[in-house]
Amino acid sequence: MDSNILPVELEKAYRLVTHGPTVLVSASHGGVVDVMAAAWCCALDFAPPKLTVVLDKITRTRELVERSGRFVIQVPNLAQLALVNGVGNNSLHDNPDKLQQHGVELFSVGDNNLPLVAGCSAWLACELVSEPHNQQSYDLFIGEVTAAWADQRIFRQGHWLFEQADARWKSLHHVAGGHYYAIGDAVES
Amino acid sequence: MDSNILPVELEKAYRLVTHGPTVLVSASHGGVVDVMAAAWCCALDFAPPKLTVVLDKITRTRELVERSGRFVIQVPNLAQLALVNGVGNNSLHDNPDKLQQHGVELFSVGDNNLPLVAGCSAWLACELVSEPHNQQSYDLFIGEVTAAWADQRIFRQGHWLFEQADARWKSLHHVAGGHYYAIGDAVES
Numbered sequence A, B: 001m002d003s004n005i006l007p008v009e010l011e012k013a014y015r016l017v018t019h020g021p022t023v024l025v026s027a028s029h030g031g032v033v034d035v036m037a038a039a040w041c042c043a044l045d046f047a048p049p050k051l052t053v054v055l056d057k058i059t060r061t062r063e064l065v066e067r068s069g070r071f072v073i074q075v076p077n078l079a080q081l082a083l084v085n086g087v088g089n090n091s092l093h094d095n096p097d098k099l100q101q102h103g104v105e106l107f108s109v110g111d112n113n114l115p116l117v118a119g120c121s122a123w124l125a126c127e128l129v130s131e132p133h134n135q136q137s138y139d140l141f142i143g144e145v146t147a148a149w150a151d152q153r154i155f156r157q158g159h160w161l162f163e164q165a166d167a168r169w170k171s172l173h174h175v176a177g178g179h180y181y182a183i184g185d186a187v188e189s
Helices: A010-016 A060-068 A078-088 A132-138 B010-016 B060-068 B078-088 B132-138
Strands: A005-007 A023-029 A032-038 A041-046 A049-054 A070-075 A122-129 A140-151 A172-176 A179-188 B005-007 B023-029 B032-038 B041-046 B049-054 B070-075 B122-129 B140-151 B172-176 B179-188
Touching (some): A010 A041, A010 A140, A041 B041, B010 B041, B010 B122, B049 B122, B070 B140
Antiparallel strands (some): A005 A140, B023 B032, B172 B179
8 A cells, every 4th residue: 555545533534525525436346346436425424424425326336335335435636537537427337447448546455355546535434324215215325434544645634735735636526517626725714 | 686696497406516515504493593504515316406414413403494394505605704604613502693793694585485695606495305314313404405596606507607706706615623625726527
């Protein structure tokens, strides 16, 4: 593992997604791995940290989440814009080479065997909190964050470093149809 | 109503929150009005548009949402930073003058009598989709968006105009403890 990737304390894991970035969702089951983009991911609780993510029924990733009961939410960055848009507009159902075509490299941490996408800013390993009614009626999935990591060049000691890091590390905030905003300047109240 | 405030087509209402801004939640019941800040609000569906928002049990706003079955999600902007942080760190339970102290001015549209916060960039009128288990177990509330409006100086014909508008209109993205990022530059994939 890249020595820049450090664990994030679980009580600060909510900070990785509270500012509303578009994320990548990855999961694996039975030797199949998929990665998708999701703009609709949101923190849900502090301790234990939980989050929600909307996974459409047409996605292969959703099937892998349901079968394995585990997934990874990762916060990608501006340097990964083409990758994010690529995996977000391409289904593993239609294109078995999707991950390779969009330059997705995977790694894992320890022996948990979860598929983490290389080059992201942060990663949250989640266990699915099974809520069949939410999943079926709303495509709404709840995950409990069991471990988190971040690249220390952009998130360190519980804080994002957007104001001092190179622009390539900025988080992406999708609006619609491949149109994103990068995160901007820090403001304090 | 300010002539800059125009209706947003319901099928494009999801674009008002997909980029992950911190929002204001307002509700009223029995003559009581409250407004709170919420970083954990997320689009849930396109048509009919739905969204989720996390409302802690300690907030008075939550009580008003539960009793009235209606609420407004509004997207505030950089010019309202002090207001957003003020209503987010102050409870109507403790401070009956909360709204006045933080400079909140309210208006309504038509005869629906919902409390909209003046000066915001966009407003989404929501009907609570009652899900008692989610509300009790996760503080998670689902709203169906029944009408939406935006100030045409920052959102027009289905598109945010952050790249051309004055910085005062930028959306706010809270991280923790009064530390926010403003939205940044547009990027296209």
